Amino acid sequence: MTRVAEFSVDRIQLLDAAGVLVGDSPDVARDRNRVIDMYRWMVLTRAFDARAIALQRTGRLGTYASSLGQEAVAVGLADAMERDDVLLPSFREHGAQLRRGVTMNELLLYWGGDERGSDFSGARHDFPCCIPVGSHAPHAAGVGLAIQLRGEPWVAVCVFGDGATSKGDVYEAMNISGAWTLPVVFVASNNEWSISVPRSAQTACETLAQKAVASGFEGVQVDGNDVFAVREVANRALEKARSGGGPTLIEALTYRLGDHTTVDDASRYRDDEEVGRHWKQEPVARLRAFLTTTHEWTREDEETMIESCHAEVEAAVEEYLATESQPVESIFDYLHEKLPSAYAGQRGMALGEEGDR
Amino acid sequence: MTRVAEFSVDRIQLLDAAGVLVGDSPDVARDRNRVIDMYRWMVLTRAFDARAIALQRTGRLGTYASSLGQEAVAVGLADAMERDDVLLPSFREHGAQLRRGVTMNELLLYWGGDERGSDFSGARHDFPCCIPVGSHAPHAAGVGLAIQLRGEPWVAVCVFGDGATSKGDVYEAMNISGAWTLPVVFVASNNEWSISVPRSAQTACETLAQKAVASGFEGVQVDGNDVFAVREVANRALEKARSGGGPTLIEALTYRLGDHTTVDDASRYRDDEEVGRHWKQEPVARLRAFLTTTHEWTREDEETMIESCHAEVEAAVEEYLATESQPVESIFDYLHEKLPSAYAGQRGMALGEEGDR
Amino acid sequence: MNPASADPGSTDTGMNMVEAINHALTSAMVADDSIVLLGEDIGINGGVFRATDGLQARFGKDRVRDTPLSEALIAGLPVGLAAMGFRPVAEIQFMGFIYPAIDQIVNHASRLRTRTRGRLTCPMVLRAPFGGGIHAPEHHSESMEAMFAHIPGIRVVIPSSPARAYGLLLAAIANPDPVIFLEPKRLYRARREPVTDDGRPLPMDHCFKLREGSDITLVSWGAMLKETIEAADMLAGEGVEAEVIDVATLKPLDMSTILDSVGKTGRCVIIHEAPLTGGFGAEIAARLACEGLMQLLAPVERVAGWDTVMPLPRLETRYLPNVERVLAAARRTASYS
Amino acid sequence: MNPASADPGSTDTGMNMVEAINHALTSAMVADDSIVLLGEDIGINGGVFRATDGLQARFGKDRVRDTPLSEALIAGLPVGLAAMGFRPVAEIQFMGFIYPAIDQIVNHASRLRTRTRGRLTCPMVLRAPFGGGIHAPEHHSESMEAMFAHIPGIRVVIPSSPARAYGLLLAAIANPDPVIFLEPKRLYRARREPVTDDGRPLPMDHCFKLREGSDITLVSWGAMLKETIEAADMLAGEGVEAEVIDVATLKPLDMSTILDSVGKTGRCVIIHEAPLTGGFGAEIAARLACEGLMQLLAPVERVAGWDTVMPLPRLETRYLPNVERVLAAARRTASYS
């Protein structure tokens, strides 16, 4: 019996649950403005989430998936990315999308059931939300291949949940990214639940990071409620990919503090006690504690920021609510570059109805 | 940075390329009759393969996938299995199928394009060949679940190639087998080629055994041209599964000495030199050398066996060639348990044609 | 992405479709130990629509199993289970996620019996909610039943009422071959009706005549029967008596019921949510052109979804056929001469 | 599972269909750097049918790429590549293995433009050989084009001759939206014909009239046009002039060419290999029942594969429609009164 291969998974944390630095202090932590900036994106994301849920409850938004508790994964990741990197989000990365220039109005339009919400005015190369879980992972490989073929220094960043790691297409995409040394960073945002299925029922693996072993590249765990650690690990993975080192799988350990979506009722399948425990780990309070102890963040600073975030959200909501639906012909007009004449009759009928009413 | 998980892959070999025992001598190697029995199945498989190719070349068989060079994987595995274990083969495990009681006539019927070839008179619970690569892996999980639910001591054994390890459904099946601790043994018969695509282009992994790490169970490499080692590793994995220990992935290192199938021309994509090198590792000569040096296997013994194998093959070929096709209505009669009346008209038309001719 | 909950009611107040499905599953599982349910979130959560509510508590975790998030597997694992003598009933959470399962349906479930000449069989049911009208997120509102109805060796069944959901699901589970059971989610909670929870299956391979009439035949299935019946009622007010046929089993198709009706009325409108081109309405219209041509007094009309991607909720109602479109087509057809 | 090899010939002796495809790929790749080929065994092996023979040697490993054995990926990766401005042409080795790719086609490729209101687009081609008649192993002979023709947002194109394969593949590659390009493998080496290798696409969305006639319209696509034309020739001997239409682009369907023809002949037989029920013939027959009813002088007939699993080679010829079946249907239809 000969040992032919060995593998390991490391975990990285820089800021503990109390907001105290435990590892090497990253540069960014010393830069007050940078920390405040990251903090603001997290606070804004949370404010946006709360407002979106309220809109849904009052019938003015569709089913919505909140990212409550997962803000550090999204913001830390996006903060590490370059503008020309390409984000391929799942459906819970609002913080990353906002940070990269997707507007709140666009997010609301998307979740409000309007395709224009995916026609980002900024972040023009980023992919829209991906609802069929994990099905965007192959796209990330394709984006990575495009970048590689052009010899550009950019990276495709693909984010999905713990549940998604059970999908065959996620595996196929990771495998080819390894085989072709593609510039892709895969991020498994492990919030411990796939709707009602706990992470432990999803796979026998002790870590999700080790899923990378099957694709021949590195997997690493990070405290996903620690924005510094997320940013650090993302930075390393991005740099590796940029410099031709191929893909990395980052498992970000976080927790879904809210329901799966606005139509879910998490109390059916998990204890308040568990949720309560995780509130003590959550990323926003943690970073606020760090700011307070390290960068003299005051209650006033906090209140000012919260107010400005709310104002920003409100402005977006107003814009959203004032946005008229697209006309019915839009159903046809983006189907192909040019509508095949075979469908002209249907388009006419759809418009005709308009008149009937 | 904390190390949170470690994994390793071991390789097992008992008989070296020269037929010399290098590891602990397994019991079976000391039992002359048992060794001869295994040897005979390997020789028979090879004789069958050669005859099947000849039949194809003369238009009396369809496209055929030879197992030349891979006989030890098939036979070692089947030898370790219990009758009530369930084999889910790919399309190159003729040796395992034969050893488990599928008749040569059935194999010929299958490859000759007759469904009765999958209606095994023996091995009633074994699955038929699986052509869509890797798509039988989910079935293996299902068979494993059936066994587990019934509390039986059997095991589902699923064999596929190196190429198949890139398929998402193979991954999904391995993952659930790990999560549910199912009694399944997965065998990746790594013959280094997936038609023209070398193993190295299939994945960045250094071993295929490590694919198991992504599903949270053990992966092990074995010299697939060493029937003792295959049998030994299979035994261990089967015992583990039988006793509730869950799945194992066995990577059997072997080589496809022939073309991919009778319609392939391997000289388009690989060197004779490479093939020549692998002929020196091949399993039949290796076991013969062991038999000769250890169990006084003589040239006469060899000739007698080869003759009897050929005779057995010939008898099957005759039976096969004498088998009439099923009547046209068989196209309908196995579609559902009872043909829905909606299709009665079509069945009549198909039969009617019969009359027209 | 999972709608609001409700606990399955009892028979006295009637049942809605989700409750009927829940009762059918219960009844089947009580009667037959070999039935195993599998799917995402079907356990403690009872399914995102609550179709399996309470079943894990009642039948245990062995028989009501949450799977990992793996649709190819959710279709493929039951093939192995069924071949070994179990009767798996698997749930795909939404039809929008069923596509990775098609490989297993086409290449395995549908042909295990054929391939092995009956040695191994595949008595499995694959359930999936489908269709629009509940303002669901992207990929949650499509109707692609026609893709399945083209696959040889399977049945495709779509209920249109609680009672038919109950009886047809029992029939599907009892069937010795694979059945794709598609549930129009818009109907899940749309209506309650008395359902006798007696474990009695309804016949598959059989259309249901929901309304008698001699002037025109309206053929539909699933959720669109709602609009179809509404239209029929309005037509009656205009003096046009419509016969309404619920196809129910798309494959194999009971064409004789439809042909008989059209033989009587001479006029036919087919209504479905799915995109027009290659929708299952095409098969029915084709059969009329092939086998019922000389009975036709007017061109067949199909009222269907557009040949476009299903829009997000804001324009959803502009995609789905509505009563007006059904009525307009029926009026044209009824008055054609 | 991969048929015998042959090296693509030059134009002088004519080309068979594989060669024509090879030349079309070459021509497109010379003209447009953004074209990348992907698939299993398409590199040094040139594809199991040799459609990509010599292309890796000519265009390099960057542009002609052997993928791992991962069909979901072979459809999904090009979506990402296309969104970034490339024009991927991916090959699925056989249609029997295309099913894991359907998810990417339905949920992504077909709707990337719609979803993003044109911000991201998906100019990709997915090629796959399909159909029976070459005595191939299990799962290698099916015809499931109808599943694709029902998906909104894509084109489905099927050539029936070397020249049309050449021109239509060029059109598919040049098209700014996704195209499923299905190649009838029975025709790959069936016939050579002169093909001008001039890089000129043929129009998609357009039926080809292969034979003029005024007595009956025979509509088919792909491999069955062989039997259809043979039948037409025999009918001519019987005094029946058949118009033969090659649908070529199934989606979007050029129904006006078919309606015009049937307007003239009043009689129509549709021929395809795929199972009858829900086959694409249904759509054409349905359109006749809807839009051409009053022109019909006889019931429409469909000659198709049975609604069964495709049998293994020994009974394959008893499954595939043959000239006799086409003739019998055409005679019935032509003489109907």
Ligand SMILES: Cc1ncc(C[n+]2csc(CCOP(=O)(O)OP(=O)(O)O)c2C)c(N)n1
């Ligand atoms: C392929 C697919 N199957 C099922 C669903 C329904 N669904 C939506 S989200 C979800 C759970 C996803 O869990 P995870 O990947 O952990 O992401 P999270 O929601 O926790 O962010 C499921 C099953 C889906 N959207 N896509």
Ligand SMILES: Cc1ncc(C[n+]2csc(CCOP(=O)(O)OP(=O)(O)O)c2C)c(N)n1
């Ligand atoms: C899903 C699928 N894709 C493609 C094919 C065509 N094909 C048949 S065998 C094969 C290669 C398989 O390689 P491997 O898994 O290593 O098995 P081996 O043939 O070497 O035994 C391919 C691509 C197939 N049968 N199934």
Ligand SMILES: [Mg+2]
């Ligand atoms: Mg999760």
Ligand SMILES: [Mg+2]
């Ligand atoms: Mg191989």
